[in-house]
Amino acid sequence: MVLTIEELKKITKSLLFTMSEEQYLTLQQEFTLILEQMKLLGAIENLDQVEPLVFPIENENCGLREDEVEKCLSVDEVLKNAKESMMDMVKVQKVVG
Amino acid sequence: MSYLDLSIEEIHKALVAKQVLPSELVSEAYDRAQKYQKDLNAFVSFRIQALKEAQNLDGKEITNPLFGIPYAMKDNYSVKGELSTGSSNILKDYYPVYDATVVKKLKEAGAVSIGKTVLDELGLGGTGTNGNTGVVKNPWAIERISGGSSAGSAAAVSAGIVPFAIGSDTGDSVRKPAAYCGCVGFKPSWGRISRFGLFPFATSLDHVAYFTRTVKDAAYLLENLAGKDPKDMTCSIKPVEQYVEKLNPELKGKKLAIIKSINESLGNPLVRTNFEQVLLKLKEAGVEIIEEDIDMRLLKAIYPIYMVISSSEATSNNANLDGIKFGPREKGTDFLDSIIKTRTVGFSELVKRRFVFGGYCLAKENQKELLLRAQKIRRLIVNEVQRILAKCEAIFLPATGSIAPKFTEKNDEKLSVAYLIGENHLAIGNFAGLPSLTLPSGFVDGLPVGVNIMGKAFEEQEVLNISLGIETLLARYKGQIAKRGGE
């Protein structure tokens, strides 16, 4: 099974980055290999009754958090790493939509 | 020989006996790090303030075995006020405003970080060749990789720069480089150590893990790093045991299981031989070896499962990297374009390829066949591992199927059993969240190899005990340091 460049571009678009034409070709080749590897997943049958495993360990945790306020960040700390800020808020190019 | 070449335990004794000062240790570690940086490229950044911090510790009461000990930290941990890049351009100027829990604990214990080490970008990778500051070289042979993703930390410990270094392990990212670099690499159970402040790669597989040169040192570290953390809902509330005090190297009567098909999948026959030799020694020491097996179809699925789950979670976990709140920001034609440019410039090609695959697996139309299927087979594999563990104290595995490859070597056999199983079987320790430790077991063609012990959930003591037993048995590889080029 081969994914078209168009299909791959659709995915990068949804993830908000782009690749060069050459990189898309490499990606396409890699995908072909990966999908071959994925066939190994398909080789295992009778999965209908099997529950997916999402968490390796459960039931060991601290439970729900009490609703008590803890010291939060200062405005300076919030903005420290933002490239642009104005009036104590993070500034970005105009957001449309 | 210097005190810095010793284990944490021995250095601690020397500090208590005032034979050496923290400032002397830290200063020497810092110098070594500088000296070997050109050859190894293990570090992203150095902490010049470490020297002053260590001086402040001189003469103070030694409260902890880690007190005054220099160490290195993989650069995917959040350190307040200090550059934390994830070895990625998208974080190349990021200065966090909070400390990761393990960073806090190490500070409180009095350990002193001399710098941040190189990783495969954002944890995605297993070679140590995909960090944005260049490749990391194996201290035993600089034409070879040190492995990854915790490449720099592995190199720093194995080259004798520091007695311990923190890494992270999502598929084998500490336990494999430990084998390639001839040191101890320990990944405790999922939730044993808090992940708060560890830049996430794949949440359900990520573990805080670390390198030392002896098993006992690994026990010291575990005592200091383990424990509940209300900031991490996946962190266990189980009490922290006295791992060091309860260490017991007695191997006689222990039952260890081996998994036939994994052993038979190793690509390098000499590595297999080494494994078999250790097996023999274990039997002679009175260990009962139980031969077990897991269906080949399940074993071959390990790598695809790992790829699907880790890529899916990684893609989502890194969606916060957009240049808006932190990190470099590119200007665009509009807001959206600005983010696209930022992420295009900020991520390497390899990372982008993984994200595309992750996006593909998460797509509604593919989730059933890929993500859900992978999660189901993950359960089948874990069931098998649990079945085997019910019969023994731990599973005994080869750490890798190879010695550290050369940078020039290409692997075109990505569908072979040697690759799929021989190089990727340690991931079952992540699938099941079990404690797993790699220790050096010898040399093949002059390069280190290792063995791995994987135990039951939260039975770190058992894993440490058996590992200590094996380390004692093998003796000569304990605490080894790579000869630095020319020395």
Next chain:
Amino acid sequence: MNYETIIGIEIHCELKTKTKMFSSAPNSFAAQPNTQVSPVDMAFPGTLPTVNKKAVEYAIMASTALGLTIDDTLIFDRKNYFYSDLPKGYQITQQQRPIGRDGSLEITIGGQKKTIRIERLHMEEDTAKQLHFNDYTLIDYNRCGVPLIEIVSHPDIRSGEEAAAYVEKLRSILLYTGVSDVKMEEGSMRCDVNVSLRPEGSKKFGVKTEIKNLNSIANVRRAVDYEVERQKQILLSGGKISPETRRFDETSKQTVLMRKKTSAVDYKYFTEPNIVPIHLSADWIKKIKDNLPELPDARKERYRQMGLNDYDAEVLVVDKDFSDFFEEVVVVCQQPKLAANWMISSVQAVLNKLGTSDLGSLKFGPAQLGQLIKMLDVGKVSSKQAKELFEDLVLTGKDPELLAKEKNMVQISDDKQILAWVKEVLEKNPQAIETYKNGRTNILGFLVGQVLKLSQGKANPALVSQLLKEEIEK
């Protein structure tokens, strides 16, 4: 061609917890931007979510109040999408296992009761606030992570009137649970309405449009009515409805296009791996349910038991503050029916005039109104006097007893005094007595008036009337 209107409503409410849904930063009104933000809210690398116990408790309370079944396993999902107000690049929500499922509430339309089914109630986190300028946008993360519950109805609603009634009832119920301020105008309750039409008799749903950010119950009705008409016109002229997101413009009273909905967005939902599923103990859930405050329907029933009629009881319970006020009035005067009348007509009129529903803006309190009603009830003042006193009460907030004294307004119910006046009037009007005895008993009114005149309006009219009759019949 007759069309049937199909409406479904989604409501988001901010929960009144002290901290945010997944972090310990404060959840309260903040004047200064970015002063209520934790590293978790900013999605700094390495931060992890922690679930707020109170928020879960409130979600269970709200679910119970709406008759939803509680799922005792707490599990969360990621909704993945990029937007400037969503720092993580995903929102933590509950897609597969909402905490509450399959409930309903009852509305009354034109005297008829109708059940609107509620599909689900789930917890999620709020997004950051944005301020848009000409060529830049500013982001304030204070609101980021505030706990929300989302309540989704089945598309059982059939008109603007029903929509408004549903929102009003839902708001009322949630207000009584105390989990949210549910102030639409402030944004602690947000209402999105989905509207579609289909030919009467058809089973297939038509294309729906979504109207977002309605900020009052009245606007819900107006927006829906307009949208139904708009869609009808399009369909009748042979056109097609395009799936759109619209907003309601208050000035023109029309729905206006915000954006067209392109193909369905894939949110790539998957289980949130940072939050292990938590089993909620049956005991804890039961305790929460048992301690649920009185809800509007239960309170209404209690008012019926007090002797109020259905309509009055219904009106009183809609606004909890209003209802609480009423109950305090009753504590003082012990006359529920009277109190109800005064609340529904007089107090409401004052509030309407002030243009608010905030009882705190009144100068007087329930105890004082209660006092006034008691004075009227025992005959200390006449109803005319009581009305006058009420005006003063509204203006000054002074105690009615005090006001009555100042105005020398105490109604006289002293038998002896009134008898004296009665006798005096009867002496002066012998022909009236004759008229009365001849069967024209309504001359009594004239006589009562004469006595009231003598007493300068202070005599208790009922007593006057009674004593007059007694004297005449002697």
